[in-house]
């Protein structure tokens with residue numbers, strides 16, 4: 076029994092259209108997160124706030140392989156996935172600001188973005204705790220006879236959590252249509268994965284659960300898209316789960332309270348990784364391919380900046396939740 | 409009215425609800441092929457098949473979480489824990505996922521899930537297998553907690569729990585599964601949040617739930633022989649608590665003893681006493697007494713175990729104390 080760990084070469088002919096869309100989406104996440112950092116510094120956003128800068132290609136590539144009604148469920152580092160699953164920048168920013176117009180009515184915050192109608196089943200704050208929830212969504216889809224697929228995003232540190240292993244086992248035994256997408260950004264807060272994991276190639280864990288798996292370059296949105304597409308097909312056609320280990324890197328601190336590189340990694344390492352910036356690379360490629368020039372890129376960027384600016388304005392001007400909201404939605408009728 | 413055991417009453421509730429609603433399914437260890445560790449799910453695999461009666465590996469955290477996810481996806485899972493001692497492994501999913509999903513999603517995601525199984529001490533199962541967790545679970549906003557003491561309540565409360573759109577904890581009494589009683593056929597519903605007077609009386613209120621109901625009833629018999637008329641109030645639901653019923657009874661009897669299976673420190677009884685002192689202080693003729701399990705891990709030795717548990721004798725002594733009949 077072996078995990079099919081490989082770096083795939085068989086990319087589908089990358090369409091220009093798709094690449095432009097992905098570039099735009101990655102840029103939207105980047106600019107959104109930069110604004111969130113600014114707003115945090117101004118005290119407009121409170122609590123924990125985990126930025127996605129550096130990892131944009133993962134959410135964008137993976138979600139490009141999904142249909143609108145597929146499920147996505149995430150950890151607390153989920154601003155990117157939420158935006159790409161179709162929650163408006165206004166509603167996400169308003170949620171970060173804790174406003175009534177936020178996608179969770181201001182009661183979830185950065186770590187708990189939700190839009191059930193869009194199939195965005197939340198950001199969850201307990202490391203690894205949402206991995207079984209992802210399997211449960213897959214269980215429900217299979218039970219109901221729909222062909223929905225669930226993608227469950229989690230960080231590499233969640234692989235050391237029991238819930239991850241219990242869930243992969245059951246997902247494999249019950250053949251659930253779920254993609255377990257591990258975003259390996261090498262660190263759980265300040266702990267390098269190799270310091271706390273006996274097996275550092277996460278794909279290898281799939282061997283224990285007789286599950287298909289792929290090791291994926293997470294700095295390339297197209298590569299992530301292709302790997303996810305294959306996993307989606309396995310899930311949708313045969314109801315087979317997949318473990319994807321997507322290697323990526325976060326350019327910012329763990330959360331807003333963590334300095335850029337901290338004591339657990341060197342400035343050089345961060346700079347080296349920043350040279351692999353997925354946005355710069357895709358933009359460069361599209362320019363080389365003659366798909367767009369600098370002027371077109373600048374125009375795209377300007378448009379996105381305006382959109383994000385508008386989201387900040389919307390969040391700022393939105394009302395706080397009603398005082399009665401405190402006691403609402405503890406229980407359903 | 410048919411007479412059923414508590415076990416069969418639960419079985420009937422599960423069967424009827426699974427017949428009524430195709431989104432209801434049962435998941436847990438040994439629920440299918442083995443017919444249930446305590447045979448509560450007897451015959452269900454045969455009737456509903458493996459899609460709806462799902463045997464799991466021994467992975468409480470994992471399958472509780474899969475249940476929560478399935479509820480997010482529109483199903484009505486009934487998650488059976490072989491006993492609540494093992495559900496400790498699943499508390500993260502019950503507390504951090506199920507209880508908060510509606511609130512932290514701003515009201516978007518309902519959580520119609522039941523977590524059920526036997527709770528509390530049976531006989532000589534020693535420390536790790538003899539625990540009553542109701543005060544832990546009832547502490548948590550976003551959960552409902554019920555603890556039926558009779559076969560009829562077991563059926564009616566489980567049916568309510570399955571139909572509820574919130575996570576409901578059903579604490580079954582391991583020592584009650586063989587208890588027989590009248591159980592109405594078919595549509596018998598006991599609303600969550602309603603206590604019931606199981607025996608009327610005037611001199612003292614014995615507040616109890618689950619396995620302490622038979623204890624309180626025996627104590628009431630013994631008190632009757634001493635010319636004390638005890639009212640036995642079965643809470644049935646621990647969250648929400650039927651505060652009105654407690655206050656009504658105490659206002660009538662002016663004295664109360666709270667009997668529970670759990671440990672004394674921060675127990676359910678402490679919550680009941682808090683209510684009584686605040687809202688019925690002027691009606692009280694004596695400080696409220698509590699009878700609980702001894703504040704120790706449960707010992708194996710049967711004499712020590714008996715000494716640790718709430719008993720009719722302890723309840724009688726406490727009742728005599730609030731009636732000032734002990735000469736002290």
Ligand SMILES: Cc1ncc(C[n+]2csc(CCOP(=O)(O)OP(=O)(O)O)c2C)c(N)n1
Nearest residue numbers: 152200201202230231232233260262263264
């Ligand atoms: C069970 C649990 N333990 C500890 C924490 C505190 N904590 C929050 S994030 C984090 C690191 C997680 O790292 P990883 O899973 O790799 O995700 P990343 O932050 O890199 O996206 C820790 C320890 C938590 N939220 N949950």
Ligand SMILES: [Mg+2]
Nearest residue numbers: 230231262263
């Ligand atoms: Mg990480």
